[in-house]
Amino acid sequence: MTGETSKFDILIVGGGLVGCASAWHLARLGLKVLVAERGHLNSGASGQNAGSLHFQIERRFLEQGEKAAADGARIVTLNRLALEEWRGIEHMLGRPLDVAMHGGLMVAETEAQMALLAFKVARENELGLSTQVLDGAQLRERAPYLSPHLAGAAWLADEGHANPRILVDAFAEGAGEQGARIRTGTALTGLSMARDGTYSAVLSGPDGEMRVNTPRVLLASGHWVPRLAGMLGLNVPLYAAPLMMSVTDRTEPVLPYLIQHVGARLSMKQTEDGNLLIGGGWPSRLARRADGTPDLDRPAAVEMKNLRANLAVAARVMPGLAQRSLLRTWTGTTCISADQLPIVGEIPAAPGLFVAAGGSLFTLGPVLARLLARTIAEGSAPEELSMFLPRRFAHLDAFAVLP
Amino acid sequence: MRRIEQGVTRPEPIAVEIDGASVMAHPGETVAVAVLASASRRFRDDRSGAPRGMFCNMGTCSECTVWAALGTSPWRRVRGCLVLAEPTLRISTRDPESRP
Ligand SMILES: Cc1cc2nc3c(=O)[nH]c(=O)nc-3n(C[C@H](O)[C@H](O)[C@H](O)COP(=O)(O)OP(=O)(O)OC[C@H]3O[C@@H](n4cnc5c(N)ncnc54)[C@H](O)[C@@H]3O)c2cc1C
Ligand code: FES
Numbered sequence: 321m322t323g324e325t326s327k328f329d330i331l332i333v334g335g336g337l338v339g340c341a342s343a344w345h346l347a348r349l350g351l352k353v354l355v356a357e358r359g360h361l362n363s364g365a366s367g368q369n370a371g372s373l374h375f376q377i378e379r380r381f382l383e384q385g386e387k388a389a390a391d392g393a394r395i396v397t398l399n400r401l402a403l404e405e406w407r408g409i410e411h412m413l414g415r416p417l418d419v420a421m422h423g424g425l426m427v428a429e430t431e432a433q434m435a436l437l438a439f440k441v442a443r444e445n446e447l448g449l450s451t452q453v454l455d456g457a458q459l460r461e462r463a464p465y466l467s468p469h470l471a472g473a474a475w476l477a478d479e480g481h482a483n484p485r486i487l488v489d490a491f492a493e494g495a496g497e498q499g500a501r502i503r504t505g506t507a508l509t510g511l512s513m514a515r516d517g518t519y520s521a522v523l524s525g526p527d528g529e530m531r532v533n534t535p536r537v538l539l540a541s542g543h544w545v546p547r548l549a550g551m552l553g554l555n556v557p558l559y560a561a562p563l564m565m566s567v568t569d570r571t572e573p574v575l576p577y578l579i580q581h582v583g584a585r586l587s588m589k590q591t592e593d594g595n596l597l598i599g600g601g602w603p604s605r606l607a608r609r610a611d612g613t614p615d616l617d618r619p620a621a622v623e624m625k626n627l628r629a630n631l632a633v634a635a636r637v638m639p640g641l642a643q644r645s646l647l648r649t650w651t652g653t654t655c656i657s658a659d660q661l662p663i664v665g666e667i668p669a670a671p672g673l674f675v676a677a678g679g680s681l682f683t684l685g686p687v688l689a690r691l692l693a694r695t696i697a698e699g700s701a702p703e704e705l706s707m708f709l710p711r712r713f714a715h716l717d718a719f720a721v722l723p
Numbered sequence: 724m725r726r727i728e729q730g731v732t733r734p735e736p737i738a739v740e741i742d743g744a745s746v747m748a749h750p751g752e753t754v755a756v757a758v759l760a761s762a763s764r765r766f767r768d769d770r771s772g773a774p775r776g777m778f779c780n781m782g783t784c785s786e787c788t789v790w791a792a793l794g795t796s797p798w799r800r801v802r803g804c805l806v807l808a809e810p811t812l813r814i815s816t817r818d819p820e821s822r823p
Contacts, residue, residue, distance in 0.1 A: 592770070593770045647788065
């Protein structure tokens with residue numbers, strides 16, 4: 321791959337869920353799409369995550385006080401759209417994706433946690449999400465394999481999980497069939513804006529360097545977005561969140577639901593194959609460069625203390641877990657934004673430059689990609705995206721010099 | 724698959740039990756080697772019930788996962804390529820608890 325091309329309507333940087341789902345939608349809308357992925361498809365957070373489809377307000381929004389919880393509640397409107405998106409995704413992509421939406425429980429162990437659940441459920445109901453508080457007895461009736469010591473749970477009928485190892489491939493293959501070009505082993509190594517406001521990107525691939533001139537660029541590169549936006553002197557407030565996931569050996573079907581915890585970091589589910597997946601946002605340890613700064617290009621390391629704590633919460637909630645063997649623990653890095661909400665849309669200081677990252681973009685990725693593709697194709701953002709547009713951080717680019 | 728015999732000296736073999744059958748292994752060899760030396764060479768099953776072989780032989784892929792118990796101690800799941808064959812070791816490639 322050498323030379324220069326100007327034949328693409330958009331360059332998408334990153335072949336994770338956001339990049340490939342956006343490519344799928346944009347190609348169907350008739351745009352000529354080029355996807356450049358530095359490694360192989362799905363090699364980032366999209367292939368490392370827990371695969372939870374959680375539509376209740378996440379615990380991370382609840383642990384920072386009521387103000388943050390109220391702000392976080394705004395995401396419920398998006399969660400409702402995501403729920404609809406997941407209901408139709410296997411049909412849309414025309415293949416099975418191990419989507420299981422049999423319900424989700426966010427459990428509580430104490431009365432204080434029950435109060436937090438009640439607060440959360442009230443907010444969710446106001447926003448049209450039909451969560452429901454179950455007391456201890458109701459919880460035991462619904463999920464007898466969970467600990468008898470649990471105080472109760474919030475129940476949402478449509479939560480569940482899907483298989484992160486096959487979803488991106490489905491989008492990528494579909495995008496390819498619609499004419500999108502996908503280049504793996506190909507990194508964006510240079511990005512500048514020309515006088516006429518178009519972009520000039522340098523891609524380094526297996527066969528050398530290539531220059532791509534294009535009116536639009538989408539940075540769908542997860543926690544690397546700030547680095548790539550930095551090539552244009554722009555600031556996108558996303559911060560790396562290195563996490564851990566564990567999987568046990570297979571067992572007969574025991575757990576049809578997604579399990580979360582309102583007061584502790586926990587997500588738990590049983591895969592189609594029978595393995596139990598355990599996570600919930602416990603940090604792993606970022607690799608460091610010699611000068612002590614985080615090295616985002618090397619995998620994070622398992623943090624034993626957090627792994628033990630993660631497994632302890634899981635076994636407290638589901639005592640039968642103690643009989644299982646841990647097969648593997650792995651790490652993956654995602655990112656959160658300055659206000660915990662996804663950043664999705666056009667960067668005001670750089671027309672034609674789009675980003676989409678931050679937060680739980682397995683659950684939200686498919687619907688955000690759809691909305692983003694509309695934004696790009698129609699030239700303006702649909703109402704549903706207004707809360708997530710990069711313009712809320714426009715002040716950070718007040719001193720950018722472009723082109 | 725056969726052990727190289729020519730020009731190699733090994734300690735006296737020991738017997739381990741794999742799925743009820745006795746298999747000879749030499750001290751210093753792993754459980755994975757013993758399974759490869761058994762008649763079936765089967766490690767775990769995939770989701771359709773088809774047998775899988777080992778893959779990385781260095782503890783990374785978990786393809787060689789089997790159940791193992793030393794003497795009368797409880798069954799544990801182990802990666803066969805990381806555990807040494809020992810006298811009184813029993814190995815099972817299916818869940819011993821769910822067997823009739
Ligand atoms: C352990 C873990 C558990 C999680 N659990 C959940 C969950 O249960 N539910 C949920 O909703 N979310 C979850 N998440 C978050 C979710 O995985 C991410 O939000 C989502 O996958 C982000 O997708 P992405 O496409 O934006 O990023 P990624 O999948 O990280 O893709 C970015 C891609 O960009 C590529 N790239 C980077 N730099 C360049 C460059 N210069 N040139 C070319 N390509 C480049 C990378 O190689 C990578 O493939 C979890 C995340 C982790 C790590
Ligand atoms: S063969 Fe890969 S872990 Fe043993």
